Amino acid sequence: MSEDRPAAYLRFERSEYDTRLKNVRSAMAQRGIDTLVLTDPCNLYYLSGYDAWSFYTPQYLVVRQADAPVWVGRGIDRKSARITSWLADDDIIAYPDDYVQAADKHPAQPLCALLAERGWDKGVLGLEASNYYLTALASDIIRAETPNAQVVDASLLVNWVRLIKSPAEVEYMRKAAQIVQGAMTVATQGARPGVQENELAGDIYRALIAGTDGAGGTYTSSPPFMPSGDWVDTPHLSWRNQPYGNDVQVNFELMACHHRYHVPMSRTVWIGTPPPAVRDLESIAVEALNAALDAVKPGARLYEVEAAWQSVARPRGVSKTSRCGYPIGIAYPPTLGELTASIRPGDETVLQPGMTFHLMPGVWQDGASIVITEAFHVTENGAERFCSFPQRLVVND
Template identity: 45%
Template sequence: MNDLPFLLPEYVERLHRTKESMEAAGVEVLLLTDPANLYYLSGYDAWSFYVHQMLVVILEEEQPIWIGREQDANGARLTTWIHRDNIIPYPDDYVQSLQKHPMDFIADCLTQIGQADRRIGVEMDSYYFTAQAYERLKKGMPDARFQDCTLLVNRVRMVKSDQEIAYMLKAARIAEGAMQMALESIAPGVRECDVAANIFHAQVSGTPHFGGDYPAIVPLLPAGEKTSTPHLTWTDRTYKQGDTVLVELAGCYRRYHSPLARTAVIGAPSSLVRDLAEVVIEGLNTTLDAVKPGMTCEEVEWVWRSSIAKNGWLKESRMGYSVGLNYPPDWGEHTASFRPGDQTILQPNMTFHMIPGMWFDAYGVELSETFRVTENGCEVLADFPREVFQCPVDSGVYHPLGGSGA
């Protein structure tokens, strides 16, 4: 038996709940391409999602079917719980070819096993389900009735098992270590890339007791005017006194994430940053205190909105989202957001990343927490001071941690 991250009964139960959702949606066959959903239901874990691959769930079948590239089939045999007969490789000349498309192969497979004229669910808005993939499936299975099942499995994933929570807590330990490393590394004269390198090292090395997995998003640490926007990556520019640095990162353990963001300032923060930080921290604290099962996501956002409104602020963008299992390019689960109109009801063991970032034309502030909903409130996963950090301007010589090339 492979070293699976979950016990077999948990996979069976996940599959059972997925089939319930399929029945509710009126589909008989579900074609999954989101790598997180492949992992969730089968255990399959490899950096092979840059080629087309699929997990097929058929209502009447006990096990799903994995279809992927030939050289990845051994990876499927080594990481999943499914029977070898259900691992179907496609030949390599289907890979990134103009003549052949993997979805042609998959349509042929489904036709051969008598599934091509059924009601088939597809993940229409999943990153790795391209427009072309859908066109080819429609062409190859003209009698199928396709139906959009984007997020069907993501919704099954929303309430975490105890084992999943245990993994997210391990991820939070890794996030704490990586954030600590970031704050210790940021100093005048240090290159952004060296801080990012130290964060990566801490994320992947993990702790002495357990190693880290690769987070679905690289460390984001915009500084200076780049703090006006959240998603720029590092350069080899050196930090300067007076820089504000937004650090957003996650720990990841067996594909489960616990993101964490903090703001650092080199030297004394400007009054603009200090005032904004106070508002953000107060809003974050107030909102976390209010979270409890039965609330809707929009009610959570309303607590935040009211808190910052007292100080005259308004934030247009969502202030959090469901989080947990994922692969690049996103650690969010895409099922729920803290924003007006989102009626998702919080339940125990749902997990969220609450990130009330505020970005203006010349500066910004970000602090975040990942939490799980408990029976009567919430539990923040990481234990890290909730403040803006002032990095010393005279921290002496910076010691890079590792070697490098010529």
């Protein structure tokens, strides 16, 4: 390449990427995988630094033991790869634009041509078969065009490596925590009678994106969730184009992102005077949350954290139908979680320093609900909360 390389924009020291790659190669060796073709944009970012909203067209990162990783993507994104990744120019391979959304060809074809050209189309080939950005069609093409390879499902192989964060990653999450606290302040102060839900959503977005001094925000993996009133138990509906009334509950589930690292937080606001049942739930939720946080220490297992939560909640008649939490870190749309461990019964994952989770038990009793959650970081001394937002029901009366 004779062209000048644009200014680099790497988010981590080069040595940190070396460590990540070493850990992924070790996991590949354990699974007997010769060639790993990644499509999850989180995993592309984690290993190469590549970061752009380009995942709606196919793009791949090819990882092998003794060869440098190779990015294969769209021509108009090549410069983004040169800016955001540490990869050598010769390992940034672009396919022509007429492969984009075409009926008669697919970007998996130039990928397979590259594999063949370099002799990487044999041995064990791992794909991320449960990732959003490897479609069924792409998987079929890759399997058909690599007849000498044994194709296996390597979903979540890199995600499991991501479970333990470095100090630099935790530092980015602390910035995201600052941002989400600012946005939650806007949300909890703004939810008042007569305020339009979409206006408040706009204010929350502004806080999430503008960020705070020294910590700018960027787009998150999911929008703010803020169901209210008769929608309060529909977790995936967004705001409405109508004003808040009186005696209305709003559950805010927000997340902020700094350099792709996410920290979420949820709080319930009651507009008016909360009924006694909700006040009761508040005290149970806060006590159970802290019992779970107290159970976090290196060597403990995730199911024990869930059990600590249950030991407070169950005797007081509170039920919970889904898991208590999940690991957090890098995310792109459409989802926040890392998709590996879960804070739920049966999960034997051993807690280690550097792991980061969102503890978010949905608390329900006789149709009443409350959300008070904490993102935390596992240290030698136990759970360190990312946020310091009051653990209480917010009442705007």
